[in-house]
Amino acid sequence: MVKASGAPPTPRILQQTLRLVAIIPLCMGVIGCAGLPKGVLAPIPATIPGASQVNLLVATTRAPASDPAVLFSGERGQGLRTTEITVSIPPEENRQAGQVQWPKRLPPDPSTEFATTKVRSLSDLGQIRGWLNQHLPRSRRVLIFVHGFNNRYEEAVYRFAQIVHDSHADVAPILFTWPSRANVLDYAYDRESTNYSRTQLEEVLRRAAQDPSVDDVTIMAHSMGSWLVTEALRQMAIRDGRVAPKIRNVILAAPDLDIDVFRRQSQELGPSRPKLTLFLSQDDQALGVSRLIGGEVDRLGQINPAAEPYRSELEKAGVTVLDLTALKSGDPLNHGKFAESPEVVRLLGERLVAGQTISQSKTSVSGQLEAVAEGAAQTVGSAASLFSLR
Structure with missing residues (x-):
């Protein structure tokens, strides 16, 4: 029944409206692009001694930008475009692990700030295979990262470079970046852009898994990128009857996934689906808005994994969970803890990306994560709010 235009709003509608109005300015101030320079992808000619170089393969469904220093916009492009990008990261004594040191002005100062040192468009499969052969480590592992909502192309590049560097992951790093307008008011556009990009991400996953030089593919997704990853894997499972066997591990950080939809997606991945690890936080305010x-409907990244029915469902599905609720971060929305905590990032590189589940690790987790465990009384299992329901 349609309400009369003059009818007063119900208490429920008022409550929802007030919550949304209260948190939108916070979202805009924290995860918006204000203050971050644009055009950081213009390569500088050289870096400095002691700086680290992270070389990424970046695949995108974004449309090219008119500014070559931006490379790609937030609009939707045609097909898949691939670029090799090298990011210089300042010497360890000049930075804090878990943070992206954005340039205060351009050109950047590579002694204290992230800087781009190489950009090369790869126009054919031969060049892409050449990059993979050059950068595939002895482990023969590939890590594919998919960013979340409200990300510019260059933000995704610098964040993934930080994760790769700080985790010390022994992998060939591949970033898949989809068309995000990087505006908190464009949530619906971004969500549809993930659907727009499903087939292209499946193509990237398939290429990596079918390459004879690759032994293992790990996928890591953040926030809305988790929807894109699970949909691409589901599409692969439906098309091929299974997820490619080399795709063994999927890590979902702060997944912006409707819990009911995730239940259905995980079932449709089939019985031989990859190992799944969740990074969640019950105080994630961004997921509260979602x-x-x-x-x-509950979002997967904000549930209490020790409460029913989630505990039993996670146990049945063989999911490993890292509950970061008690971990403090510099993000007031508590939505990016997985990348900003040095301990969590090291855990990614040393264990999860290396193919271990948490329960298989015999090395104790560092002090800050142990403090997390002490403050998370509701979480079941071993140290650091970690529990393997496998």
């Missing part, structure tokens, strides 16, 4: 927009 839950509000999504009809008050």
Whole structure:
């Protein structure tokens, strides 16, 4: 029944509206692009001694930008475009692990700031295979990262470079970046852009898994990127009857996934689906907004994994969970803890990307994560709010 235009709003509608109005300015101030320079992908001619070089393969469904220092916009492009990008990261004594040191002005100062030192368009499969052969480590592992909502192309590049550097992951790093307008008010556009990009991500995953030089593919997704990853894997499973066997591990960090939809997606991946690890935080305010927009259905990245029915469901599915609720971060929205905590990032590189589950690791987790465990009384299992329900 349609309400009369003059009818007063219900208490429920008022509550939802007030919550949304209260948190949008916070979102815009914290995860918006204000203050970050644009055009950081113009390569500088050289870097400095002691700086680290992270070379990435970047595949995108974005449309090219008119500014070559930006490379790609937030609009949707045609097909898949691939670029090799090298990012210089300042010497360890000049930076804090877990943070991206954005340039204060351009050109950047590579002694204290991230800088781009190489950009090369790869126009055919031969060049892409050449990059993979050059950068594939002895482990023969590939890590494919998919960013989340509200990310510019260059933000995704620099964040993934930081994760690769700080985790010391022994992998060939590949970034898949989809068309995000990088505006908190464009949530619906971004969500549709993930659907627009499913087939291209499946193509990237398939190429990596079918390359004879690759032994293992790990996928890591953040926030809305988790929807894109699970949809691409589901599409692969439906098309081929299974997920490619080399795709063994999937890590979902702060997944912006409707819990009911995730249940269905995970079932449709089939019985031989990859090992799944979740990074979640019950105080994730960004997912609180997503839950509000999504009809008050729980988001996967914000559940209490020790409460029923989630505990039993995770156990049955063989999911490993890292509950970061008690971990403090510099992000007031508590949505990027997986990348900003040095301990968590090291855990990614030393264990999860290396193919271990948490329960298989015999090395104790560092002090800050142990403190997390002490503050998370509701979480079951071993140290650091980690528990393997496998």
